[in-house]
Amino acid sequence: MRYENSKIVNVKFGKNVKIIKPCNIYGSKLGDNVFIGPFVEIQKNTKIGNGSRIQSHTFICELVDIGKNCFIGHGVVFVNDKFNKKNGPSKDSNLWEKCLLEDNVSIGSNSTILPIKICSGSVIGAGSVVVKDIKVKGIYAGNPAKLIKKI
Amino acid sequence: MRYENSKIVNVKFGKNVKIIKPCNIYGSKLGDNVFIGPFVEIQKNTKIGNGSRIQSHTFICELVDIGKNCFIGHGVVFVNDKFNKKNGPSKDSNLWEKCLLEDNVSIGSNSTILPIKICSGSVIGAGSVVVKDIKVKGIYAGNPAKLIKKI
Amino acid sequence: MRYENSKIVNVKFGKNVKIIKPCNIYGSKLGDNVFIGPFVEIQKNTKIGNGSRIQSHTFICELVDIGKNCFIGHGVVFVNDKFNKKNGPSKDSNLWEKCLLEDNVSIGSNSTILPIKICSGSVIGAGSVVVKDIKVKGIYAGNPAKLIKKI
Numbered sequence: 199m200r201y202e203n204s205k206i207v208n209v210k211f212g213k214n215v216k217i218i219k220p221c222n223i224y225g226s227k228l229g230d231n232v233f234i235g236p237f238v239e240i241q242k243n244t245k246i247g248n249g250s251r252i253q254s255h256t257f258i259c260e261l262v263d264i265g266k267n268c269f270i271g272h273g274v275v276f277v278n279d280k281f282n283k284k285n286g287p288s289k290d291s292n293l294w295e296k297c298l299l300e301d302n303v304s305i306g307s308n309s310t311i312l313p314i315k316i317c318s319g320s321v322i323g324a325g326s327v328v329v330k331d332i333k334v335k336g337i338y339a340g341n342p343a344k345l346i347k348k349i
Numbered sequence: 350m351r352y353e354n355s356k357i358v359n360v361k362f363g364k365n366v367k368i369i370k371p372c373n374i375y376g377s378k379l380g381d382n383v384f385i386g387p388f389v390e391i392q393k394n395t396k397i398g399n400g401s402r403i404q405s406h407t408f409i410c411e412l413v414d415i416g417k418n419c420f421i422g423h424g425v426v427f428v429n430d431k432f433n434k435k436n437g438p439s440k441d442s443n444l445w446e447k448c449l450l451e452d453n454v455s456i457g458s459n460s461t462i463l464p465i466k467i468c469s470g471s472v473i474g475a476g477s478v479v480v481k482d483i484k485v486k487g488i489y490a491g492n493p494a495k496l497i498k499k500i
Numbered sequence: 501m502r503y504e505n506s507k508i509v510n511v512k513f514g515k516n517v518k519i520i521k522p523c524n525i526y527g528s529k530l531g532d533n534v535f536i537g538p539f540v541e542i543q544k545n546t547k548i549g550n551g552s553r554i555q556s557h558t559f560i561c562e563l564v565d566i567g568k569n570c571f572i573g574h575g576v577v578f579v580n581d582k583f584n585k586k587n588g589p590s591k592d593s594n595l596w597e598k599c600l601l602e603d604n605v606s607i608g609s610n611s612t613i614l615p616i617k618i619c620s621g622s623v624i625g626a627g628s629v630v631v632k633d634i635k636v637k638g639i640y641a642g643n644p645a646k647l648i649k650k651i
Contacts, residue, residue: 199511199513199517199518199519200516200517200518200519201508201518201519201520201521202518202519202520202521203520203521203522204520204521204522204538204539206352209350211350214351215350215351216350216351216352216353217350217351217352217353218352218353218354218355218373219352219353219354219355220354220355220371220522220538220539222520222537222538222539222556235373235390236355236371236373236390237355237371237373237388237390237406237539237557239537239538239539239556239557239574253408254373254390254408255388255390255406255408255424255426255539255557255575257555257556257557257574257575257609259574269437269438271426271428272390272408272410272426273406273408273424273426273557273575273610275557275573275574275575275609275610275626275627277573277608277609277626281606281608281623281625281639282639285621285623285639285651286571286604286606286621286623287571287606302437304432304437304438306428306432306461307408307426307428307461308424308426308459308461308478308610310608310609310610310626310627312626319436319437321432321436321437323432324426324428324461324463324478325461325478325492327610327626327627337432337433337436340492340493341492341627341642341643342642349436357503360501362501365502366501366502367501367502367503367504368501368502368503368504369503369504369505369506369524370503370504370505370506371505371506371522386524386541387506387522387524387541388506388522388524388539388541388557404559405524405541405559406539406541406557406559406575406577420588420589422577422579423541423559423561423577424557424559424575424577453588455583455588455589457579457583457612458559458577458579458612459575459577459610459612459629470587470588472583472587472588474583475577475579475612475614475629476577476612476629476643488583488584488587491643491644492643500587
């Protein structure tokens with residue numbers, strides 16, 4: 199049995215980043231004033247914009263790009279592989295898909311975010327599963343997440 | 350980049366509390382015989398009653414008051430900000446709301462609990478999202494959680 | 501207050517197991533080439549088959565038996581007690597129920613798996629809650645999870 203410890207490696211830091219350990223963060227670019235709570239994993243090829251906050255227990259997978267001043271709640275899980283190409287996980291990362299959160303997006307705790315795009319200023323209620331692009335600024339909730347109210 | 354380690358500080362302990370580390374617990378009041386599993390975060394201004402058990406991966410936010418002999422499953426996430434006042438998270442904690450679990454409440458794993466009140470003896474099924482006060486003792490499940498059976 | 505640290509004890513390891521710490525794993529049998537991500541808890545009386553991958557933040561409870569080459573996503577929570585016998589958690593482990601995943605099963609991230617059986621090759625979408633046996637090989641999703649497509 200081999201083991202490794204969680205680590206913070208190959209990370210490009212902006213100014214005034216604050217992290218609560220333990221965390222496992224590698225190959226990510228973190229903007230100015232980013233906050234990262236405990237028990238967070240952030241994989242490589244990810245970007246967190248200036249002023250965004252990543253709360254405890256959240257998992258950010260490869261190919262996630264989070265804009266400025268976003269709020270990612272507790273226990274949020276991002277997904278880059280919809281399992282639809284291989285009827286299961288693809289080992290070939292060329293089959294994975296991107297997730298883009300524009301600026302000022304808020305994701306409620308315990309939500310699951312498939313590889314989609316969420317437009318600026320939108321709000322996702324806690325416990326939601328977001329499976330489609332969100333193109334209209336609004337409040338969305340449910341499994342699958344649906345528009346509750348335009349804002 | 351600054352980092353802090355997870356910690357257990359400013360906690361008022363009852364008798365015979367047991368905690369599995371790593372945990373991040375601050376400013377909470379834990380009653381007698383409380384058990385807290387690994388990878389748990391509990392924020393300030395919270396109370397866990399005598400005999401209650403908080404399982405692994407759970408997040409308890411500010412303003413949560415858990416009664417006696419409650420069972421909080423694994424990966425349960427509490428929420429104090431419904432995002433409805435600012436169309437996103439409120440930095441002003443005066444806009445956050447309380448969550449109250451009376452005695453003998455059981456919360457199934459991976460559930461999400463909005464700032465509501467749950468009456469004594471009620472049971473929430475695993476994977477539920479509880480968005481409204483629960484005033485009738487029963488078993489509730491789903492997203493949003495609905496009454497399955499009175500008990 | 502007593503505390504313990506997370507640990508890896510009483511585990512039977514196959515060849516080439518890789519674990520990212522911190523983890524809390526006890527009394528489990530891990531097959532060859534098993535991978536376990538960070539912030540994972542695996543309880544006793546569990547078995548993970550050769551080649552299976554358990555991603556970060558996942559909780560595997562007692563009485564879970566996972567086959568070969570399964571993929572368990574991030575933040576997946578297994579449950580062995582349906583709360584239906586005592587209208588809440590049973591302290592008597594004789595009342596807990598088994599969960600069996602056959603070979604090549606894929607569980608999407610943030611899913612909740614009740615004590616059921618999932619047949620070989622089936623795929624569970626992210627954020628699902630699986631409450632019944634899955635006997636037909638297919639893709640399932642939702643809360644509760646329903647058949648989306650046979651495969």
